[in-house]
Each structure stands twice: as C-alpha cells, then as structure tokens.
Amino acid sequence: xxxxxxxxxxxxxxxxxxxxxKDWGYVTGSLESxxxxxxxxxxxDFYPSMQPQLKDGNIFASNNYxxxxxxxxxxxxxxxxEGYFPSLVGYPxxxxxxxxxxxxxxxxxxxxxxxxxxxxxxxxxxxxFRSWEDRMLGLNNALLGARATYSxxxxxxxxxxxxxxxxxxxxxxxxxxxxxxxxxGFGLADVQVAxxxxxxxxxxxxxxxxxxxxxxxxxxxxxxxxxxxxxxAGCRDNNIGWSGRVNMDYDGxxxxxxxxxxxxxxxxxxxxxxGRKAENGxxxxxxxxxxxxxxxxxxTGRRMHRMNQKIYNYVGTDPGxxxxxxxxxxxxxxxxxxxxxLMTLNxxxxxIGDKVIKSGEIGGQIDAFYNFRRGTKIGGKRGMKxxxxxxxxxxxxxxxxxxxGGLLFRDFSFDxxxxxxxxxxxxxxxxxxxxxxxxxxxxxxxxxSHVVVADMLxxxxxxxxxxxxxQYLASKDDQKDWMAGLLEVNLAPHxxxxxxxxxxxxxxxxxxxxxxxxxxxxxxxxxxxxxxxRAGYICSGGVCRAIxxxxxANISLTASF
Amino acid sequence: xxxFLLSLAAMFMAVSAMAQVPSVKVENSKGEAFDTAQLLDExxxxxxxxxxxxCKPCIRELEAIxxxxxxxxxxxxxxxxxxxxxxxRQLAKAKSFAEGRGWGSDFTLLFDKNQDFMRAMNVxxxxxxxxxxxxxxxxxxxTAYVQGGEVExxxxxxxxxxx
Numbered sequence: 001x002x003x004x005x006x007x008x009x010x011x012x013x014x015x016x017x018x019x020x021x022k023d024w025g026y027v028t029g030s031l032e033s034x035x036x037x038x039x040x041x042x043x044x045d046f047y048p049s050m051q052p053q054l055k056d057g058n059i060f061a062s063n064n065y066x067x068x069x070x071x072x073x074x075x076x077x078x079x080x081x082e083g084y085f086p087s088l089v090g091y092p093x094x095x096x097x098x099x100x101x102x103x104x105x106x107x108x109x110x111x112x113x114x115x116x117x118x119x120x121x122x123x124x125x126x127x128x129f130r131s132w133e134d135r136m137l138g139l140n141n142a143l144l145g146a147r148a149t150y151s152x153x154x155x156x157x158x159x160x161x162x163x164x165x166x167x168x169x170x171x172x173x174x175x176x177x178x179x180x181x182x183x184x185g186f187g188l189a190d191v192q193v194a195x196x197x198x199x200x201x202x203x204x205x206x207x208x209x210x211x212x213x214x215x216x217x218x219x220x221x222x223x224x225x226x227x228x229x230x231x232x233a234g235c236r237d238n239n240i241g242w243s244g245r246v247n248m249d250y251d252g253x254x255x256x257x258x259x260x261x262x263x264x265x266x267x268x269x270x271x272x273x274x275g276r277k278a279e280n281g282x283x284x285x286x287x288x289x290x291x292x293x294x295x296x297x298x299x300t301g302r303r304m305h306r307m308n309q310k311i312y313n314y315v316g317t318d319p320g321x322x323x324x325x326x327x328x329x330x331x332x333x334x335x336x337x338x339x340x341x342l343m344t345l346n347x348x349x350x351x352i353g354d355k356v357i358k359s360g361e362i363g364g365q366i367d368a369f370y371n372f373r374r375g376t377k378i379g380g381k382r383g384m385k386x387x388x389x390x391x392x393x394x395x396x397x398x399x400x401x402x403x404x405g406g407l408l409f410r411d412f413s414f415d416x417x418x419x420x421x422x423x424x425x426x427x428x429x430x431x432x433x434x435x436x437x438x439x440x441x442x443x444x445x446x447x448x449s450h451v452v453v454a455d456m457l458x459x460x461x462x463x464x465x466x467x468x469x470x471q472y473l474a475s476k477d478d479q480k481d482w483m484a485g486l487l488e489v490n491l492a493p494h495x496x497x498x499x500x501x502x503x504x505x506x507x508x509x510x511x512x513x514x515x516x517x518x519x520x521x522x523x524x525x526x527x528x529x530x531x532x533x534r535a536g537y538i539c540s541g542g543v544c545r546a547i548x549x550x551x552x553a554n555i556s557l558t559a560s561f
Numbered sequence: 562x563x564x565f566l567l568s569l570a571a572m573f574m575a576v577s578a579m580a581q582v583p584s585v586k587v588e589n590s591k592g593e594a595f596d597t598a599q600l601l602d603e604x605x606x607x608x609x610x611x612x613x614x615x616c617k618p619c620i621r622e623l624e625a626i627x628x629x630x631x632x633x634x635x636x637x638x639x640x641x642x643x644x645x646x647x648x649x650r651q652l653a654k655a656k657s658f659a660e661g662r663g664w665g666s667d668f669t670l671l672f673d674k675n676q677d678f679m680r681a682m683n684v685x686x687x688x689x690x691x692x693x694x695x696x697x698x699x700x701x702x703x704t705a706y707v708q709g710g711e712v713e714x715x716x717x718x719x720x721x722x723x724x
Binding site: 026028029030031032057066067069071076091108120121122125130132133135151154157199201212214247249252256287289291292294295296297298319330332333334337339367368369370371385387438439457459462464465468489491492493494495518520522523524525537558560561 | 580581583585590591592593594614615617619624649650651652653654656657658659660661662663665673674675676677680681682683684685686689699702703704705706707709710713
C-alpha cells in the first residue's frame, strides 16, 4: 500500500497540473480524519487497555478517509482510501490498516450509464436492497462488480447490476477473543448479488401534467454457498427477493406503497433445533400525506416480518454474522430521529424478526409541520413554526400476528420555533418516550421519560452570536432524572466554541462534560475537544455527529477540494 | 500514518478547485427522477446547500438564507438549491419539513436519499454549501455554519457574477 499511495498521488498531480492547459477534465476529492486520545476514566467505566483495538498501552486511535474523483465529459473514475491507526473505540475493530477500499470507472451518456468497479445503489426505500456507506457506523457494504442503467426520456428507467459485497475478516485474533464486530469492510464476502430494477412513469406515458404517477419493481438474487445445516433448515444457495412499488403525487397530496418479498430468511431458534430455521421474509410500507400552503403532513405505516437480510449467513461461532456491517438492506427505525442530548438516551432499534419468539414489528408514525406566516395573528411580525410527531411500534408474535405482540416503542413530541426579534430566536420542545428495554426477550419492561428543551439563540452583532440549550429529563425508570446544558459562542464565519454538561442527578450522579472549539474556512474544517462521552448524537460547532462512549480528547479534520 | 498524512498534504497542494456539478440522479419534491445536470440549464449562478432534518446548523443556515433572499435577489439574479441528504427513514419527513418552512416556494428542493449526489460532490459532513457560477463551475464552498456566515456566502455569489 505504501507504494500504491504515492503512485496514485502522482497520477492525480499529473492530471490536475495539466488540466488547466489541456482539457483533461477536473479532479475533486475529500478528506476526513477523526482522531482520539483516550484517558482512563473509572467513573465512566472506560479503560483504554480493555479496548480490543488499543494494544500495548496505546491510547491513540485515528480513522481517515481520502476520496478522489476524476471527471472528463462522460467519463469519470475514482477511488477511496481508508486508514485506521487503529480504528476509534466503538467502531468495528481494525488494526493499523490502510487500504484502497473503493475504485470505479463510469461512462455516462444522456440516456445510459455503465459502471465497473465499486458502486452503491438502492431499490425503493431500501427494504429489499441497499448498499451505502455510513462512516459513523463503520458501515460500507459497497458492491464490487458492474452496473448498467438506461432511461427512455422521463418515461422508463431500468438498471441491472452484479457484484460482490464488501465485507471481510480483519483480524483473526480479535475474532478469537469473541469480539463480534471483528468484521470490517476491507475484504469481499464470498457472496454474489445480482439485481434489476424497472421504473415506469405512467403520468409521462399518458401525458398527465398535473399528476405524477409511477410504478416500479425490483428483483434481487443473492448467491451464497451454504453449509448443510442451513440447507437442512430450508435455506437455498440462491435466494430470490422482489418488490413492487407505486408512487403518486397530485397537487401536494402524495401516496407511496411498497411490498417486499425478501425470500427465505434465517431465524435463530434454540440450539436443540439446530440453531436455525428459515422463513419467508416480507414487508409492507405505506406513506401518504399532503405538502402545501405552509403545511407538511406525513403518515407512515410499516409492517416487517422476518426481514433479516444479511450479506453473509453462517451457522456456528463465526463473529461476522452479528456485525453491524453484515447488512444487505435498510430497515431503519421509523420514529423521530432526535438530536437533543437527553432525547437520544433511549433510541429505538427496530425489531427485524431474526429470533423465533418475535417475528417482526408493525406500527406507524405521523409528522405535522406548519408555518404560521408573518403578519398573521399567531405568526406575528416574524412568523412561527410548529411541529408535532407521534409514533407507536408493536412486535409481531411468532406466527406474524399481533395478538401475542407487545409495545416496543412509542413517542410523542411537539416543538415551537419563534423568531422574537431580529436578534433573538427560541425553540421550545417537549418529548415523551415509552420504550421497552427488554423487547428482544419475552418479558415486558416499559420505561417512560419526559424531556423538555429550551434552545435560545441571540445575535449580539452580525458576526457574534451565542446559543444556549437547557434540557431536563424526568423519569421514574432506569437512571431517573437528568439535566443538561450547552453554551455555544460563534464568531462568524470561522470560529465556534462550546461547552456542555449532561448530569444524571436522579441516580448515578455522573457528569458527562464536553468542551471544544472549531475553525472552518472554505473547504476546511478543524475541530478539537475534550470530554466524557456517553453513546449518542451531538450537534455543535456547526456539525452533527454520532459519538460512541469514551473519555478523552478528539480532533477532527474535514476538507474537500 | 506519517506516509498517509504527507501524501495527503502533497495532494492538497497539487490539486486546485476546478469542480463542476456532475450528472447524478436524485428526486424532486414530487418523487420524480431529476438529473442534477439540469441545474445548469437556466444559466444563472446558484447556491447548492446540502442539509438534513437532523442537522440543526444546516437548518439555521437555510433559514438565514431564506430570510435574506428577498434582499439578495434585488442585487443579484441567482437560485438556491437545497439538497436533502436524508435517507428513506426521513425522506417523506424532509419533504414535509421543507414545506412546513415555506422553502418550497423560494428554493429548488432535491432529495438525495442514497447520498449519490453528496458523494459525487465530495461532501463528507453537512452543512456544506457550494456557490456555482453561471457556467457551472464551483467557485466557492464552505463546510459548517455559524450564525452570520451567510454574509460570506452572499459575497461569494456576488463575486461569481462579477467574474
């Protein structure tokens, strides 16, 4: 790899240096580097020496990503390199690895395109198939293969691909330690995926101007040489899934429906029954609502039954089976994704039905946004924005019915955003969450929390502003009450400084403190901080990022060119 | 590690900003396929802002642009393209969110549910804004947002017209 990197850089240099003299196209790219220095913190139950990737007293870890693309008319090519020195705590384990992870070349004409190499794709909502990259999760299930697309005007679009998902074993030692995220995306799975997707716009074909109506369908085949145990359980080497979809939009009203048959999926059963059985997986998704006249209303319903599509199925102790990266489709939690600190303490993880006692989930969510315009009685001089959301999710019983299911998660939230004066703006938010902490087992344990947040922004001068967040969580369950505060001072357009504390005064008496500074200029952003972190999602200094639990200092750099 | 960082430094010195807007399929607010190459058809400068419903700085930046837009348009003719990077979990919500803020009337709303356009523009974190001149060349870009940063953005738009 040390020889490959300079060679690639020389090539990039040569292309870019010549590009302005000859029309050799242009080069663009990005760099992301996140590094941590860890500190032992018994209070946070964090010990660097206990982390699988930190060996021999090492307290430093760093994740780095470099992506470069070259465009010349209809031709484009690119690559991505990743370096882990080693990987950050909380991420899938990687030990001092640097690799050329993605490489591709694409020819794209007005109506067709052909790609060879690494690519990402998705069918519909992703319930049947999705390949994507999420660096915060350490997930990259890109396919290495070939893809072709063709579209006839805006009436018909078709695509087909074949590829091998990115998934591989990093370190046998960590696997033997029983660390179940011992997989990372460096290698290729011994699995082949082929798929095709067709989309027909009926409204374009029939010349309908006011309505948009399309029907879509996809088919996916996954080939994996299975062992006798899985074959005996009812699985097949070639597993075929398909989906059908309809999308409609008329004068702001919209309706989407999707049905997915995922083929045979593996279900964990007691070891006395060989540990696995196969059942047919399927899902139904409906979304409808209205967007217009300052109102945004979305209603979503979804049922998932045995939707356990993994890249790699295996019976035994192989550590890769349970890895977060071992994923071939996208089955997200369909509830509000909160970002305020105390609202993210009990996030919902959907029930995909991979265990025998619960075969999936059913539920829905409603979101309503409304903008009280300026000059109206409620909106006042500067307007006011309100938002309410509700979601409720229940498990399916062993037979796919709801009779034996129970509540998995329920939440309700309401927020009001108001610009009071030219200088002062506030957001007030309330959130209630019911969560079943034992939903993976047969028992039922419902915890409930109520959170209130006041988020206030004040502009002292056109360039100097400060933002204050005050949060309180009231609960009779788990760790009882919490409070949190964040103060951010911004000096536009480059600087931001912040300090925050999250205090569990109801039970553990623990403080999760955090302070940092960020500088951004044009393509570059550098941020540094120190704190005690709980796993969660934090937004400050201009950027939102998910963080794992640890104590220590961090520095991050992002740049694009 | 040192080789990696030195190589990166060399690369940044070597490469100059010449990026353009690539052709990528995304969705418009009706859920129809939209080729981003069509953004260049109108031949006016534009701000392209990548945002998501879970990114509060992104929303604050787009709100600041939305508030200032009537005054800015009196000086320069340009467009604002807001590209949601929300995936299918938040896609429908992102459309309702944008409408609930009135953005649909003033911005071109695009939805990049598998982050293909985001990847093609080499956006790693949001918010990330680009100023694209009338010929389709990226003349300015900025990662992150702090209150008041929109002034620098508008200066870049004016500069792109004077070029």
